[in-house]
Amino acid sequence: MPRFGTRSKRNLATCDKRLQRIFNEVIKHVDCSVIEGHRDQQRQDKLYDEGKTKLKYPNGRHNLSPSLAIDVVPYPIDWKDRERMTLFAGFVKGLAKGMYNIDLRWGGDWDSDFHVQDNRFDDFPHFEIKENKW
Numbered sequence: 001m002p003r004f005g006t007r008s009k010r011n012l013a014t015c016d017k018r019l020q021r022i023f024n025e026v027i028k029h030v031d032c033s034v035i036e037g038h039r040d041q042q043r044q045d046k047l048y049d050e051g052k053t054k055l056k057y058p059n060g061r062h063n064l065s066p067s068l069a070i071d072v073v074p075y076p077i078d079w080k081d082r083e084r085m086t087l088f089a090g091f092v093k094g095l096a097k098g099m100y101n102i103d104l105r106w107g108g109d110w111d112s113d114f115h116v117q118d119n120r121f122d123d124f125p126h127f128e129i130k131e132n133k134w
């Protein structure tokens, strides 16, 4: 059974308990890495400047503490493998909904319409809890 490494555990600990519950279950089935949880202002500003996020601090869900957003990728990481990212996201969303009745929004399908070709800004590792933003 796969297990999270030290960095993944540390990142996961900065996230909302619901995200922790979901991904502690996901890791039992699919090996994956938590690349980011909470994000401070310095890091958010940097990613904004690099065009990797559309949101300025403190408007991102990663900026909350605990974080309502999490970036997770299947391991080993292949950024070019869109199909694998999509398969992983479907598994995560199904698990979250089926086991915990939580709707997650995924960065490969922001409008959550189950179409991925209409997604204008791809952020494949990104999952966030849809409700209770503030």
Ligand SMILES: [Zn+2]
Pocket (backbone or CB within 6 Å): 062, 069, 070, 071, 123, 125, 126, 127
């Ligand atoms: Zn993210």
